[in-house]
Amino acid sequence: xxxxxxxxxxxxxxxxxxxxxxxxxxxxxxxxxxxxxxxxxxxxxxxxxxxxxxxxxxxxxxxxxxxxxxxxxxxxxxxxxxxxxxxxxxxxxxxxxxxxxxxxxxxxxxxxxxxxxxxxxxxxxxxxxxxxxxxxxxxxxxxxxxxxxxxxxxxxxxxxxxxxxxxxxxxxxxxxxxxxxxxxxxxxxxxxxxxxxxxxxxxxxxxxxxxxxxxxxxxxxxxxxxxxxxxxxxxxxxxxxxxxxxxxxxxxxxxxxxxxxxxxxxxxxxxxxxxxxxxxxxxxxxxxxxxxxxxxxxxxxxxxxxxxxxxxxxxxxxxxxxxxxxxxxxxxxxxxxxxxxxxxxxxxxxxxxxxxxxxxxxxxxxxxxxxxxxxxxxxxxxxxxxxxxxxxxxxxxxxxxxxxxxxxxxxx
Numbered sequence: 001x002x003x004x005x006x007x008x009x010x011x012x013x014x015x016x017x018x019x020x021x022x023x024x025x026x027x028x029x030x031x032x033x034x035x036x037x038x039x040x041x042x043x044x045x046x047x048x049x050x051x052x053x054x055x056x057x058x059x060x061x062x063x064x065x066x067x068x069x070x071x072x073x074x075x076x077x078x079x080x081x082x083x084x085x086x087x088x089x090x091x092x093x094x095x096x097x098x099x100x101x102x103x104x105x106x107x108x109x110x111x112x113x114x115x116x117x118x119x120x121x122x123x124x125x126x127x128x129x130x131x132x133x134x135x136x137x138x139x140x141x142x143x144x145x146x147x148x149x150x151x152x153x154x155x156x157x158x159x160x161x162x163x164x165x166x167x168x169x170x171x172x173x174x175x176x177x178x179x180x181x182x183x184x185x186x187x188x189x190x191x192x193x194x195x196x197x198x199x200x201x202x203x204x205x206x207x208x209x210x211x212x213x214x215x216x217x218x219x220x221x222x223x224x225x226x227x228x229x230x231x232x233x234x235x236x237x238x239x240x241x242x243x244x245x246x247x248x249x250x251x252x253x254x255x256x257x258x259x260x261x262x263x264x265x266x267x268x269x270x271x272x273x274x275x276x277x278x279x280x281x282x283x284x285x286x287x288x289x290x291x292x293x294x295x296x297x298x299x300x301x302x303x304x305x306x307x308x309x310x311x312x313x314x315x316x317x318x319x320x321x322x323x324x325x326x327x328x329x330x331x332x333x334x335x336x337x338x339x340x341x342x343x344x345x346x347x348x349x350x351x352x353x354x355x356x357x358x359x360x361x362x363x364x365x366x367x368x369x370x371x372x373x374x375x376x377x378x379x380x381x382x383x384x385x386x387x388x389x390x391x392x393x394x395x396x397x398x399x400x401x402x403x404x405x406x407x408x409x410x411x412x
Contacts, residue, residue, distance in 0.1 A: 036077060036107045036146065036154050036201050046072040052113025056125040058223040060116060062200065063133075063215035064231065065095045065262050074106040074202075081105060085202065088211055089363030090399055093134035093181045094231035095262045096367055098213035099202065103140070104165075107201030109148040116197040116217055118188045128217035132185045132224045137161075137177035140207020144170065145215075148199035149192075156192045158184070164205040177207075180406075183214070183228075185221060233269025233374070240274065241267065250282060254364045265367050272375035279368055280383050286365075286392045293390050296321065296328050300394075303344050304337065315344050319351050326352050327362065327395035362395035369396065373403040381407065 050069040053061050063070070071085045085099055085106040092098040117127045137143045137160070144159040144167070157170035161177040171191060173184055188195070197217075204210035214231060218224035229235055241249065249267050252260035268275050299321075302314035318325045329348050336342040369387065372380045386392070387400035 036079060036081075036105070036109065036148070043072070043075070047112045050112055052111070055116055055128075055217075058220070059216050059218045059227045060128065061216055061227075062116075063099060063212060065097060065258060067097055067099050070111075071099070071106075073111060074108050076105070076107055077109055083204075090366040091136075091211060093183070093211075093213040094228070095213075096258055096265060098211050100209050100211050101202045101204050102209045103204045103206050105144075105201050105203035105205070107146065107148075107199065107203070109150075109154070109199040111199045114198045118192065118195045118197065118217075120189050120194070122219040128219055129187065129189045130185060130218045130221055130224055131188050131216070132183065132218065132228065133215040134181050134183045134213045135160075135178060135210060136181050137179065137204065137210045138208040140164075140177065140205065142205040143177040143210055144201075144203040144205055145212070146201040146203065147188075147195075147197050148201075149195035150198055152195065154201070156188075156195065156197075158186065159205075162205075177210075181211075181213075185224060188217075230266065233266040233272075235266075235270060237267070237270050240271065246275070246278065250278070253367050256364075261364070261367060265370065268371045269374050272371050273377050273380070275371060276375050276377060276380045276383065279371060280379070283365075283368065283383070283387070283392050290391075292321075292324060293394075296325050296394065297390070299325070300328050300332055303332070303341050311340075311344065315348060318348050322352060327393040328390075331395045331398070362393065362399070365392065365396040366399045369399045369403050372400075373407065376407055 046069075050073050067087050071087070074085055076083065081104045082102070083104050083106045084102045088098040088100040089096065091100075115126065118129060119127050120129070122128050133145065135143060135145070140161075142159060142162040142164040144157055144163070146154050146167070147156040148154055149156060154167075155169055157167060158173050159170045160172070160174040160182075163170050163172070171186075174182070200215075202210070202212050214228070216224055216227055218227065249264040252264040253268065255261055296318070299314045299318050302310050303318075305311050305314070318329060326349070329345050329352075333342065333345040333349065336345060365387075369384065372384050372387075381404065384400045384404050388397050388404060390397045
């Protein structure tokens, strides 16, 4: 009722004009939806499972690795707005995971353990000045993040594109939401003064979804740069990995322990060209027979055939093929063009125990794709092309195609 009342009141308000302060667009528009507001506390179990990041160093990670415990505590303060937040394993800016949020938003004003002080000259534990984050958007016209300060509420916002609901004040960072990963660094003290950050809101606003990653607070930009270089594997190793160390890193890279996987990925990224041949050998152990790949591709296409009998026959054949078909069918489920194909893919996966079973290996193989993209040698591009052709599974093929599209012209 409280949320509805806010909507009704705001809907009667006239639009407030746009003001420009210090070269930034601070949008003040009439809105039909209220911004986040403080509400009830979270579930005691979820709150207990979440441990706030340590803030005794020069940088604190608000959102980077280990996001699973954070997501259940983003309860939207009882506001009732739509939105979901899930871990994203494949499309990430840094490390091995990001957060995918669907409109309208996910937030909480009092995240357990959060009390990060934004000050002019940070020196002590828990004191910071600068913000860095990465985001990208799928569809829609706007994108926003918001920070909560107990004394002043949610009035600390950044958005790209349209401020869809007119939440003000908000600093516009770009004319359009980023379709590829985009990084922003902001001086929070200069823009908002001394505040205490106790919560945040990740707000896709509209469209399909948005991704958020690598959200850090730092005492200085230099401190943030060091953290970003480390997260992206830009810190060159003191010496080359020995074979045993390399093999251990590969095992961790392909493993389910995300902390170890992130560390291993950084190690491979730091000297990526040196490991292309090694990755080729390791992926070769996962290779799918060329004839079988062609057959799976044909059967998947037949799930959308005009003839019912052909569609039904393709369904039965994919079930008979078993595990080799799982990746291709799961990939189709994520982009099914109609309800019948969606039904058939779910039916096949249920019979193969693939829809709700363990996470597929594609999320782990995406880490190897990142190393090959970083390497960007002729051999690396050739290997990416084979991955994109489905040689190592159809589910990972889109990741390799996207990596190839991002690479600059051929070089050595």
